[in-house]
Amino acid sequence: IMREQPSVVLGVAHTVVKRMSPFVRQIDFALDWMEVEAGRAVYRQGDKSDCAYIVLNGRLRSVIRMDDGKKHLTGEYGRGDLIGVVEALTHQPRATTVHAVRDSELAKLPEGALTSIKRKFPQVVTRLIHLLGKKILGNLQQGGHPLGLHSSSSKWDAGNPASNLSMVAIIPVSEEVPLTAFTLELKHALSAVGKKCLHVTASWEIRVAWLFREVWPGSCQYIHEYRLTSWLGQQEDIHRIVLYQADSTLTPWTQRCIRQADCILIVGLGDQEPTVGELEKMLENTAVRAQKQLILLHKEDGPLPSRTVEWLNMRSWCSAHLHLHCPRRVFSKRSLPKLIEMYERVFQKPPDRHSDFSRLARVLTGNAIALVLGGGGARGCSQVGIIRAMIEAGIPIDMIGGTSIGAFMSALYAEERSFNQMRIKARQWATVNNSMKTILDLTYPITSMFSGTSFNHSINNIFKDKQIEDLWIPYFTITTDITASAMRVHTDGSLWRYVRASMSLSGYMPPLCDPKDGHLLMDGGYINNLPADVARSMGAKVVIAIDVGSRDETDLTNYGDCLSGWWLLWKRWNPLAQKVKVLNLEEIQTRLAYVCCVRQLEMVKNSEYCEYIRPPIDRYRTLDFGKFDEICEVGYQHGKTVFNVWSRSGVLDNMLRDRQETCKSKTEVSNVTYPTTSFTDLAEIVSRIEPVKAPVADDESDYQTEYEEEVLDNQKDDYIDFASTQIEDDSDSDEEMQIRRRVNLPKAEGQAGSTGEPG
Known part of the structure; x- marks a missing residue:
C-alpha cells in the first residue's frame, strides 16, 4: 500500500x-x-x-x-x-x-x-x-x-x-540432543504459564524471507533484513515468550538466535560424558552477554544425575543449571512430521505442573515457587508432613533450601523428589539420633560435648558422596561462618558436609572446617533461621516459609535491679514458694546468639513475597526425635488445613498465575x-x-x-477444631491469627481483641 x-x-x-x-x-x-x-x-x-x-x-x-x-x-x-x-x-x-x-x-x-x-x-x-x-x-x-x-x-x-524474559535461544551440546522434542515439550509446559508461546526455527526465517520477496520483489537484502527483524519484534509483542531453536552448527540462523536472546539454554544429555560442543566453543569467543543456563536431560529409566560438576567446570559462562527428568516421547526416534503430529496430540492435554519441564517454564518466566524450611530440631519432622500436604494440594516446588534441620529435610526432598522415600530416610535418621549410640560420641568438652563422629556418620549414610549440583531440584543451605563473621549460602559442593555444618549447634557439635577455604562453619540458625530472603534473591516469585523454631518466653518475672542466685535456688526448691520465671545462664547466651536471627525472621514474616507457615509444634522439644511419626502427622494435618484455605481463597491460583496476566488483570480493574x-x-x-x-x-x-463468607466460616471452624486438639488453653493461637490475616477470616464472637502465641 x-x-x-x-x-x-x-x-x-x-x-x-x-x-x-x-x-x-x-x-x-x-x-x-x-x-x-x-x-x-x-x-x-x-x-x-x-x-x-x-x-x-x-x-x-x-x-x-x-x-x-x-x-x-x-x-x-x-x-x-x-x-x-x-x-x-x-x-x-x-x-x-x-x-x-x-x-x-x-x-x-x-x-x-x-x-x-x-x-x-x-x-x-x-x-x-x-x-x-x-x-x-x-x-x-x-x-x-x-x-x-x-x-x-x-x-x-x-x-x-527473570520476570521479563521474552526471547529464549536453545542450542544443543551435540547433534545427539533431541532439540526439537525438547523445545516442543518446553512449549507445552509454557502453555500453563502463559498461553502465548511461539516456537521459531530456521524454517520460519526461510518462509518469512520468501514472503517478503513475494510481496516486495526487487527490494534489496538490507530491506529484507530490516523487515525480518521487525517481524521478529512483532512476535515478541504478541507472544509471552519466543523460543528460538538454533541449528546444531554456527549457521546464520544460529547467530541470529544468539543475537536476539535474553537467555540461552545449552541442552545436553546427562548420561553422556561431560563435554563442550563446537557451537559452545564458538559462542565463548563472541561477546554474548545474555545469561546462559545448562540443561541436562535424563531418561525415565536412566541413572541419577552425576558428574554435574564436570559439566559446569567446563562452562564458566553458565550462571545456572537444571536437571530434567524427561518423558519417553522426548527420546523417541521419529521423523519431524510424525514428531510434530505427536506433540499436536500432546498439546490437547494440560501439562503436569509437577514435571521438570513445568519447573523450567516457571523459572524462565519468573514464576518459580520456593520452599524454605527453618531450623528447630525435632520440630522439623513436621516439615515432612507439610511437604506431603503441599504435594496433595498441587503446589509445585521449583527451589528448596533451609537451615539446620530444614537443610537436612530440604536436601532429602531435592534428592529424592518422592515424599515416600523422603519420609523413610528422615525417619531412619531420626531413629538413629534418638538411640543411645550418640552417648558413645561424648568427648572432653573443650570445644563441644560431642566429637561429631557419630553425627557425621549418620548424615553421610543418608547422602553418601552426593554433590549439591547433582540434586534434581535447585537447593541451598545456610551456615554461619565464624571465621569471617558472615552468613554463607551454599549452592555447590559436598551435600552431607554443608548439611552437617548447618546443623552444628554450638556447644554440642564442633564447627565444620570448609574444605574450600578452611573457614569454620556453624549452625545457620544463628544468622538466618528462615532464609526466605535468600530464596527470593535466587529468583523465586513466591516463597513458602515453614518456621519450626522454638518460641522465646516473654512472660518473665521482674526481679528488680539485682538478682541473687541463692534467692532463685530457694524459690525453685521450696514447694510452698511462688514460682518465678528467670532465665538461666545458658538461656541468656542462647537468646544473645539468636538476636540477629529473630530480627531477620520478623522481616521475612512481614515481607509480601513470603507465605509464612508455623505448625502447632511448640509442645515438642528440640531433641524429641523419638516422636517422629506424631510430629510428622501434626505437620500434615496443619498443612492440609492451611492449603485448603489457600485453595478456597484463591491464593494458590495467584501463585500459579503468570505475573504478566496478574498485572494485566489488575490493570483492568x-x-x-x-x-x-x-x-x-x-x-x-x-x-x-x-x-x-x-x-x-x-x-x-x-x-x-x-x-464466600460461609466457606470462610466453615474453614475457620475446621481449623479451630484441629488447633484445639493440639494445644491446650489456646483456642486462638497466632497461627490462626496468621491464617486469618492472610485470607481475611471473620473473627468469631468474643475473639475481637484476643491475641495469642503462634501455634
Missing part, C-alpha cells in the same frame, strides 16, 4: 497526528529512537546524566563497580522499562554502567523534555515519585538498586531478574489515573493526564477475591 498508494498512508498519518495534542507532538519530536547492538554500553558509570531511556525492544543489564574493583549486577530491564530516570531527575552522574544484553531498541528522552513535562504536568512527577518510592521500599527488602523502573509490578514480582507503570508509550500517558482526584481506596488483596 505504501508503494502503490502513498497518498492513502500519508492521509491516515495526517489524521492521526491531528488528533494528538500539541504537547504530545512536541514530546514525540523530542524523543530520539536509537538501536544498540548486543554488548554495547548505553552509558557508563560516572557519565553525565542528560537523559533517560525507555526500552522499546531488547534487554539491558545494569552493573555497578565497587570501590574494590568488583562488579555487581544491579538489575536487568526489558520492554517498557525506564532506566536512568533517577540520575536525570537529580542531575547526578550515572551510578551504574548499562549495556545491551541483546540487540535493543531504545527511546531517548532528553533532560529538557523531562523538565518540560515536570513544569506542565506535575501529576507525572507525582507518579514518578510514587513509582520510585515503591521501588526503593522494595529494594530495602531485596537488596536491589532503585535506578530503573520496571514496567510491571506485583506483590510477588519486585526485583525478580484499577481506578488509578495511570493503570500501569509502563513507559513504553510515554506520549499516551501524558495525553491521558487528568486533574488530581480524591485518593482512591486500595484494591482488595489477592487473598480476598472470590471467597
